[in-house]
Amino acid sequence: MDQAQEIPTRHPLAFHATRRSFAKLLLVNSLLTLLTLGIYRFWAKTSIRRYFWRNVSFLDDPLEYTGTGGELFVGFLIVIAVLFPLGMIYGAIQTLVPPDALYLSITLEVTYYLVLFALLQIGFYRAWRYRMSRTRWRGVRFGLDGSTWTYLRLAAGWTVLTAVTLGAAYPWMQIDLWRYQIRHTRLGDQSFHFEGNAARLFPAWLPVFAAVLVNAGVALWAATAFGVGSEFAFNSRNTEHRDLVAMMGGIVLFADALGALGFIYYRVCQTRFQISGLRFGDAAFHSGLPFLRLFLFGVLALVLLLAALAVLLGIFSPSLIGNGSALRYGTFDPATVGDLIGFTFALIFLFVFAAPFVWTLIYTYEVVKQVAITTAIDNPHVLEHAAQSESEGPRTGEGLADALDIGGF
Amino acid sequence: MAKSVSYNDGKTAARRKVLAEISGDDLVLSNQAFREVARWPLADIRYVDPSHRRPPLRLRLAESDARITLDGGDDGGWLTHKCPNLTKRGHGAVRWPTWVAAGILAVVSIAGIFVFLLPAASSAIVQLVPPALEQSIGREARNQLLSLIGKARKGAGHVECTNPRAIGILKKRADELATLMETPFPVRVSVVRLPIANALALPGGEIVILSGLIDKAESGDEVIGVLAHEIAHVTRRDPLQVSIKQTGAALMVSLIVGDVFGGAALGGVASSLIESGYSRDAEAAADFIAVTALNQLGLTARPLADFLERIERETPLADIMPSFLNTHPSSGDRSRDIRDLSQGVGRAMSGYEWENLRKICD
Numbered sequence: 001m002d003q004a005q006e007i008p009t010r011h012p013l014a015f016h017a018t019r020r021s022f023a024k025l026l027l028v029n030s031l032l033t034l035l036t037l038g039i040y041r042f043w044a045k046t047s048i049r050r051y052f053w054r055n056v057s058f059l060d061d062p063l064e065y066t067g068t069g070g071e072l073f074v075g076f077l078i079v080i081a082v083l084f085p086l087g088m089i090y091g092a093i094q095t096l097v098p099p100d101a102l103y104l105s106i107t108l109e110v111t112y113y114l115v116l117f118a119l120l121q122i123g124f125y126r127a128w129r130y131r132m133s134r135t136r137w138r139g140v141r142f143g144l145d146g147s148t149w150t151y152l153r154l155a156a157g158w159t160v161l162t163a164v165t166l167g168a169a170y171p172w173m174q175i176d177l178w179r180y181q182i183r184h185t186r187l188g189d190q191s192f193h194f195e196g197n198a199a200r201l202f203p204a205w206l207p208v209f210a211a212v213l214v215n216a217g218v219a220l221w222a223a224t225a226f227g228v229g230s231e232f233a234f235n236s237r238n239t240e241h242r243d244l245v246a247m248m249g250g251i252v253l254f255a256d257a258l259g260a261l262g263f264i265y266y267r268v269c270q271t272r273f274q275i276s277g278l279r280f281g282d283a284a285f286h287s288g289l290p291f292l293r294l295f296l297f298g299v300l301a302l303v304l305l306l307a308a309l310a311v312l313l314g315i316f317s318p319s320l321i322g323n324g325s326a327l328r329y330g331t332f333d334p335a336t337v338g339d340l341i342g343f344t345f346a347l348i349f350l351f352v353f354a355a356p357f358v359w360t361l362i363y364t365y366e367v368v369k370q371v372a373i374t375t376a377i378d379n380p381h382v383l384e385h386a387a388q389s390e391s392e393g394p395r396t397g398e399g400l401a402d403a404l405d406i407g408g409f
Numbered sequence: 410m411a412k413s414v415s416y417n418d419g420k421t422a423a424r425r426k427v428l429a430e431i432s433g434d435d436l437v438l439s440n441q442a443f444r445e446v447a448r449w450p451l452a453d454i455r456y457v458d459p460s461h462r463r464p465p466l467r468l469r470l471a472e473s474d475a476r477i478t479l480d481g482g483d484d485g486g487w488l489t490h491k492c493p494n495l496t497k498r499g500h501g502a503v504r505w506p507t508w509v510a511a512g513i514l515a516v517v518s519i520a521g522i523f524v525f526l527l528p529a530a531s532s533a534i535v536q537l538v539p540p541a542l543e544q545s546i547g548r549e550a551r552n553q554l555l556s557l558i559g560k561a562r563k564g565a566g567h568v569e570c571t572n573p574r575a576i577g578i579l580k581k582r583a584d585e586l587a588t589l590m591e592t593p594f595p596v597r598v599s600v601v602r603l604p605i606a607n608a609l610a611l612p613g614g615e616i617v618i619l620s621g622l623i624d625k626a627e628s629g630d631e632v633i634g635v636l637a638h639e640i641a642h643v644t645r646r647d648p649l650q651v652s653i654k655q656t657g658a659a660l661m662v663s664l665i666v667g668d669v670f671g672g673a674a675l676g677g678v679a680s681s682l683i684e685s686g687y688s689r690d691a692e693a694a695a696d697f698i699a700v701t702a703l704n705q706l707g708l709t710a711r712p713l714a715d716f717l718e719r720i721e722r723e724t725p726l727a728d729i730m731p732s733f734l735n736t737h738p739s740s741g742d743r744s745r746d747i748r749d750l751s752q753g754v755g756r757a758m759s760g761y762e763w764e765n766l767r768k769i770c771d
Contacts, residue, residue, distance in 0.1 A: 059424070091657060092656075139418075188422060386422045
């Protein structure tokens with residue numbers, strides 16, 4: 001390792017992609033996805049990952065993605081086989097619950113969200129396992145150990161705690177889950193670990209937490225002021241009441257807008273914090289992920305998407321709104337069928353092609369680029385000592401994550 | 410001449426500079442002291458990423474984790490020209506005939522789900538639904554439909570037409586037909602002010618006739634014929650089956666189209682296109698039950714056939730649309746079958762009653 005000492009201690013990741021070459025690749029893949037009504041997406045995802053992976057390099061060697069579209073497709077088929085009957089059963093039960101059985105329908109709703117929550121966590125963890133097992137650096141595989149069920153239990157416990165504390169515990173939840181995930185992530189036979197105290201992330205969370213508190217406070221005020229058995233039953237003709245309610249509504253709206261903005265800001269801070277706390281032996285990661293730049297790219301992508309949606313709705317909405325009821329009951333005036341088909345194709349075009357294309361090209365690309373170019377590693381040569389692990393990871397991938405629409409590209 | 414390349418042995422993430430030279434059928438990698446480090450058969454050398462063949466070129470040894478990276482200025486021609494299997498896939502990889510087979514299988518099974526599984530599953534579920542439950546679902550659906558139509562035509566008078574004498578005429582015939590067809594629940598007929606010539610059966614014996622149908626009809630027999638057809642759907646519990654089928658289809662479409670924004674919305678629209686109504690078999694069976702009941706009452710079913718043909722003539726689009734998109738497919742065949750089956754000659758109502766029925770929305 002004589003050479004190793006000559007390289008400076010802090011070593012940045014390098015990013016070699018260009019938006020032009022990425023646009024070409026993305027266009028071909030998006031068109032194929034459109035033409036196959038979405039089925040090609042597994043192969044599209046794979047080719048885009050290959051592109052990103054090979055364009056991020058460290059110590060002059062790129063990452064390597066070895067997954068295949070076939071593996072993702074088989075994972076998808078397996079999940080279809082499991083989720084479809086479950087969904088049918090749920091749909092049937094939902095149809096059969098009489099409209100006046102309040103407790104039954106509440107129980108059903110709650111069960112639905114509990115199952116969805118569990119599937120989301122499981123899907124996320126398993127997708128990470130698949131991705132790590134298909135990522136290599138200098139021929140050495142990454143990997144993920146740990147138990148999906150432990151992760152699920154951890155997530156469930158923290159979610160309850162976060163709810164009870166009105167969201168105050170959110171940064172601790174995110175960092176604790178990340179800690180678990182990272183502690184079980186390996187390069188070859190050596191695990192990463194995470195160093196960082198979520199308390200340092202809390203200031204960035206404060207605006208969101210404040211917004212939650214304002215909402216809760218106003219709800220409490222409304223319940224006591226106008227609630228059942230209160231002395232001042234709400235009277236809309238009473239100007240004093242009306243102004244007070246309008247003012248409270250304004251406060252809530254303002255707080256929510258700030259809270260939403262604060263959440264985006266927090267997410268960037270959290271990602272920066274998550275990367276900066278990564279350790280691999282003595283190697284320490286460092287991230288300077290910029291908020292403003294990502295925010296502006298996100299806004300740009302969103303504006304373009306909304307404009308496209310507005311154009312589509314403008315073309316098709318008059319005939320569709322007129323026939324909303326017919327649509328619901330599956331019998332419509334044949335004259336509007338043409339419009340309906342046109343609208344369906346427009347929707348497919350928008351959702352399967354245009355939206356993912358614009359979003360990925362403008363926003364996702366920028367996120368990958370910024371994460372790569374703002375990440376550096378101190379004492380990186382520890383990574384070179386990682387030795388290959390025997391474990392080759394799961395045979396198929398990500399079906400659940402795909403069905404539940406989690407995880408970016 | 411030996412070239413300088415970077416070598417990862419696949420056992421650790423270390424990187425070593427080695428000299429690479431072709432010797433016979435092998436690529437020989439040796440260290441600075443000219444001692445051999447590794448020997449790769451040329452036939453076993455592969456691109457790390459076949460979709461990326463520009464420098465710096467990365468190559469791997471098949472069935473191994475070892476890699477070499479050529480120098481940035483080296484296009485690798487000296488080596489790649491002698492490697493016959495650069496893009497060959499490993500043992501684990503699936504070859505194209507398997508993919509074609511899997512693709513065909515996938516298409517067939519998805520088609521199978523729509524054509525066989527969904528109808529079969531939905532009719533099985535229908536059998537499990539107690540009639541009382543279907544009735545309360547139907548009541549809810551009727552109220553929703555009426556309030557939807559009310560919102561769409563806001564302020565244009567009452568939605569429901571309730572002229573008592575006209576409703577009485579419909580109710581009398583509906584009850585007779587329902588008794589003969591042994592519907593699982595009593596039938597309620599509502600007439601809604603909407604200028605579309607259509608009638609629909611909702612779950613639980615709720616039948617909604619749109620006033621456009623009565624306007625388009627040339628006799629009371631035509632209206633009663635359509636009514637008989639809808640009551641036949643009630644007997645078969647088709648409306649409940651269709652709504653269960655649509656739920657399943659929406660789910661299926663959103664799963665297939667997958668992780669796109671709004672996949673669920675797309676699923677909803679697409680499934681109402683795919684499962685837009687009763688199947689041909691359900692329509693034929695409903696016609697058969699309806700005509701049989703009309704025969705038993707001694708009434709003629711021929712006006713129903715006339716009405717179907719007239720509606721088809723007046724909506725030319727129905728001919729262009731593929732039949733699976735069409736609510737009432739192949740009216741020609743249906744009309745012929747109805748005429749063949751019809752034995753009665755009696756009229757469903759007197760001229761006086763027909764005059765009254767036409768005033769139902771006044």
